[in-house]
Amino acid sequence: MMKNIKFKAALILFVILGSTTSCNKWLELKPQDGLVREDFWQTKEQLESTVIGVYSSLLDNELVTNMFLWGELRADMIMPTPATRIEEVNITNGEILPTNPLARWGSIYRTINYCNTIIQFGPTVMESDKTLTQGQLNAYLAEARALRAFMYFYLLRVWGEVPLQLKASSSDSQVEQLPKSSKEEVYNQIVNDLTFAETNALVTYGNVASNKGRVTKYTVNAMQADVYLWGEEYDKCIAACDKIITSNNFGLVTQGTWFNTVFRQGNSNESIFEFQFHRQATNPWFNFFTGSARRYTANPLTMLNLYGLDALDPVNTKDARADGYSFKSSDGTVWKHVGANETESLKQEDSFRHWFVYRYADILLLKAEALAWTNRGQDALDLIEIIRTRAGALPESAMSADPGQPLEVTEYILQERAREFAFEGKRWFDLLRNAKRNNYENIGIITDVINEIAPANRKILMIGKYSDPRFHYMPIHVDELQADKLLDQNPFYK
Structure with missing residues (x-):
């Protein structure tokens, strides 16, 4: 029953929030005008369906594939094959460029926008459906804020400094141009979301x-x-x-x-x-x-x-x-x-x-x-x-x-x-967490791994790159830089 509900809810969610397939739209946020606010947020059943739909967005193959690759490619537990895509081989070889498709963050921000939409418009349901209690609403908001925090935790670990988009985009014209927030600001937002979620989940x-x-x-x-x-x-x-x-x-x-x-x-x-x-x-x-x-x-x-x-x-x-x-x-x-x-x-x-x-x-x-x-x-x-x-x-x-x-x-x-x-997508993040501790006191945790896995003809180059903490974060994709003029490329890739 739960799986069937999720499947149906996914269809509802994507109708509500519109298509996300066009290119060069910052953070790929494209809900349709009017539909988000006026035609849907009427009953607690609609609110619940939309919350369930967010979980369906997590089943996107691009998102979960990226979660695996972001967590394993730069570590020591997997090896490429002749069928490995060139953009993935480039990362394993330490050739990470802002044109690499794996530097795209759209699949994460797509789910963040779904969460933002619930956080922003969910409370309005209480105006039209008096059977929705504050406790029920807060429980739904807890789910949305926890999932938003989880998505931002990926962004923090993969890119470091990223834009904190906390408002729902209900049309292309409302998509905000935002600069990057610091790692500390992103971390604090994650903690704040999880604090609310713990109280209300x-x-x-x-x-x-x-x-x-x-x-x-x-x-x-x-x-x-x-x-x-x-x-x-x-x-x-x-x-x-x-x-x-x-x-x-x-x-x-x-x-x-x-x-x-x-x-x-x-x-x-x-x-x-x-x-x-x-x-x-x-x-x-x-x-x-x-x-x-x-x-x-x-x-x-x-x-x-x-x-x-x-x-x-x-x-x-x-x-x-x-x-x-x-x-x-x-x-x-x-x-x-x-x-x-x-x-x-x-x-x-x-x-x-x-x-x-x-x-x-x-x-x-x-x-x-x-x-x-x-x-x-x-x-x-x-x-x-x-x-x-x-x-x-x-x-x-x-x-x-x-x-x-x-x-x-x-x-x-x-x-x-x-x-x-x-192979559960955790290895690189485990290495990075321990290497960066106490202001990169133990950066050898990463460089020792690179020494083991780097091709002989690239060993010195790769160790040199990974000795620079700025290289531990991905570049911002060129399409994002072109779409949002307030964004600044991550330092290593300037």
Whole structure:
């Protein structure tokens, strides 16, 4: 039922907000005049349909593909193939230009505008529908503001300084020309949105699919933990994690059923928030990771180094997240997104596996990282051990980290996050978050990775580029600069 509602709501939303296909329109915002305000915002049912429609916008293949690429391309866990697009190869080779299609942010701002429209026009429904209570309205606004914050968190991590578009565009003539806001301003807006959302979001919608596919209070707490860790607000990160942990509403799925329950079935007890792909809205992963035209494979050296290999019984004794689960060692297939079981892949028509945004394991490791930087290293190591025990991690992949040395504990957490969240679009952001800590005190976290993955003839050039923190953010696409004269190119690309 939930999936059918979402499919129908998507159609409603796109009719309300109009086409977004034209080029050279700043932020690609094109709702039709009049329709937004006068012809729709009349009942709470219409408001709810529009909120559900925002979730459907998250199923856009361009958006979720970009989320994967932004989170993995500049890291060490995937390798291009002969079918990889040139703009993606250029990024892996450190040749990032303002003309690169992956420097486009339209898919994110499109969803932001949908959220802005609800935030701006949703309150007017109370004027025409007296059955809509303030509490119900605030719960819908909480969903919109949490999703807006989530989209801006991507913009912050990918581009750094971006325009803060907080008003709905109800016609082309109303599209604002805006300069970039600072990283601090963007971060503060994210925090403000999440603060409102935490106060007003629901704890439950009464069914599992909605609780995992829509924003709940726990979804907000997960976003807050991620954001606060990025902002080096460690006590706040720990507090947000603890709200999820002490709720007792989530847990780790056991080793033997981990792949099938968490990934193939989805919406498990471990899940906090997932993009709910379905048969009417399949994901792009089947052709992305399988067949002769697949664009990416798992990096075999990284996989071996991460998970280790049991010399006596490599077939039966292995990390539950390794070969046959996250990847296939026989041909490098990124198995987490396309495997039906340990040996068989999904069929193309069954390629509607969810996009996994936050899992309970994420919360434990986010908390562990914050603990490491608040002089509680042993507590952090204890959380790592919980994750490793669940996965049956091999002793070969363990580290002997000194609990009194935050850098050592952090390195262990980074490795464990790589094992746990392989190919979930998190690796580059994990590296960047840790490299930039304390004013880039540990930039070697990134340059060491680049040293490992850069082609021999580009190694020196790429290390030089990645030694400059300005290169860690994408350029603003030339089309955006032409459409909005108040925008200024990001410093490295001037």
